[in-house]
Amino acid sequence: MEKNINVSSEVGRLRRLIIHSPDEGIGKVIPTKAQEWLFEDIIHLDTMRSKEYDLYVKLLLYFLDYDKIHGAITDADHPMNSRNYYKPDKEEYFNSDKVVEPQYLLSEILEHRDVRNRLVASVCAYEETSYAIQDQLLELPSKILSRTLISGIMPDGTMIFPPIPNFIFTRDIGIVVNDYLLMNKPAKAARARESIITKYILFNHPAFSEYKDNIIEITETEDFFLLDAEEQEKSKITMEGGDIMTIAPNHLLVGVSERTTLHAASRVVQLMHEKGIVEKVTVIKIPAKRAYMHIDTTFTQVKRNMWVMFGSFSREGIKKERHGVLESLVGDSKNEYKLDIKQYIKGRDYSDPITFEYLEDLLDDISQNDLKSEEPTEFIFSGNNEFPYGRREQWTDSCNVLAIKEGVIIGYDRNDKTTESFRKKGIEPITAEELLRKFDKGELMPDEVENTLILLPSAELSRARGGSHCMSMPLLRDSLFN
Incomplete structure (x- = not known):
């Protein structure tokens, strides 16, 4: 039987994914609430949708669902040129089973009265709405109710609860580890509704019915509720998908960061081994700072032997950050850029993990031993490792790229120095607009694209x-080892 769900690397050929197009709730974020809702600034929604995310969706469709999109760029009457093609509640919605929209999945499960009743009750209880609002929601058509539960906006424009603008970052709602689904447990209240909605989708939509027994929820320990507030703060479990990478069939990476706690990482290690999902789990503790947020803001994979990473976390970067002070006087504990990296292997005493001194050592070990690269491991550095561009471009996600397949990745156009560093490693840049034009005119087929930064x-x-x-x-x- 063909698998619907299986991820065993970061760079195997991508066949299916979940994305959420920016919804109207993002356009409701105001300056005084932006940081509470985990945005750095207020967004111009129409620009984000029509001039940026629009291209992201079309790129994904070309690579994953070619027949759905081909011809759209040059045909003004093509459905993909409608301003509503990315809205699941509109007739023009693209509705791909390869590039999947959670809002559409949500609308489908809301057709079932028992699911509708339970989900609306759960969301309304969490958001503390009135009973009258709950009754109004229950009477909405499924596609409209789905939109409202995500955006917080009723059909008449009334805002009944906060938006969840971070839902566009679907990496954080869950991670596929081989053929298991690991659900998140968000650190911030602003993301709690995402978690509720995702849980209902995964446990109730037919697309995931064969995987119900493979859904893993990370919960607090039994005695957590008996602890006082200070003890609870120290031992709480929170986890987001940006801190989880299925890096190889036998190996999972877990970040400990601003959003994922040590207790969560410890629980993941134990569950992965108890269930026999992976042999190795490596825990990478990074500074708990907004600038880094998750491990995937500091490094991601380009090819089995190539990585893009934040230079301050590199071997040389850590030495530079000492600013010339004698190491014997400073010590590692005083260096905020020093990472703590420990690898736990099934069957090996947890009190004796394998330790990696530098991030490059771990990534090289993954490339050479887990992924069996026949070429030396290479590193691309944010901002070309030039001051101050390394930090500037890490902030604007130079290290956060999505691999469509080995050597073909999507990144942001604003990180010029990082793009220069990609080019030096043989990864040629092309704008999304130009690549889509080539696809549409038949000058290039998606499967022909190699060693390219889009x-x-x-x-x-x-x-x-x-x-x-x-x-x-x-x-x-696709598996890297087929």
């Missing part, structure tokens, strides 16, 4: 602090 316009998208890696939840990738 540059996505990003003036508005980058304000939301997430790149193409964040904006994707891969469901199915």
Whole structure:
């Protein structure tokens, strides 16, 4: 039987994923609430949709669902040129089973009265709406109700609860580990409704019915509720998908960051081994700072032997950050860029993990030993490792790229120095607009694209602090070892 869900690497040929196009709720974010809702700035929604995310969707459709999109660029009457093609509640919606929209999946499960009743009750209880609002929601058509539960906006424009603008970052709602689904447990209240909605989709939609027993929820320990507030803060479990990477069939990476706690990482290690899902789990502790947020904001994979990473976390970068102070006086504990990297292997005593001193050592080990690369491991650095561009471009997601397949990745066009570094490694840049034009005119087929960095316009998208890696939840990738 053909698998619908299986991810065993970061760079195997991408076949199916979940994305959420920017919804109207994003256009309701105001300056005084932006940071609480985890945005750095307010977004011009129409620009984000029509001039940036629009190209992201079309690129994904060309690579994953060619027949759905071919001819759209040059045919003014093609459905994909409608301003409504990305809206699941509109007739023009593209509705691909390869590039999947959670809002559409949500609308389908809301057709079932029992699911509708339970989900609306769950959301209304969490958002503390009135009973009258709950009754109104229950009477909405499924496609409209789906839109309202996500955007917080009723059909008449009334705002009944906050938007969930971070839902465009579908990486964080869950991660596929081989043929298991690992659900998130968000650190911030602004993302709680995403988690509720995702849970209902995964447990109730037919697309996931064969995987119900493979859905893993990370929960608090039994005695957590008996702890006082201070103890709870120290031992709470929170986890987001940007800190999880299925890097090889036998190997999972887990970040400990601003959003994912040590207790969550520990629980993941134990569950992965208990269920026999992977042999190795490597925990990477990075500084708990907004600038880094998740591990995928500091490194992602380009090919089995190539990575893009934040230079300050590199071997040389860590030395430079000491600013000339004697190492014997400073010590690693005083260096905020020093990472703590420990690898736990099934059957090996957890008190004796394998330790990696530098991130490059771990990534090289993955490339050479887990992924069996026949070529030396190479690194591309944010901002070409030039001051101050390394930090500037890491902030605008230079290290956060999505691999369509080995060597073909989507990144942001604004990170000029990083693009220069990609070119030096033989990865040639092309704008999303130019590549789509070539596809549409038949000058190039998606399967013919090799060693290419596709540059996505990003003036508005980058304000939301997430790149193409964040904006994707891969469901199915080809194995690297077929």
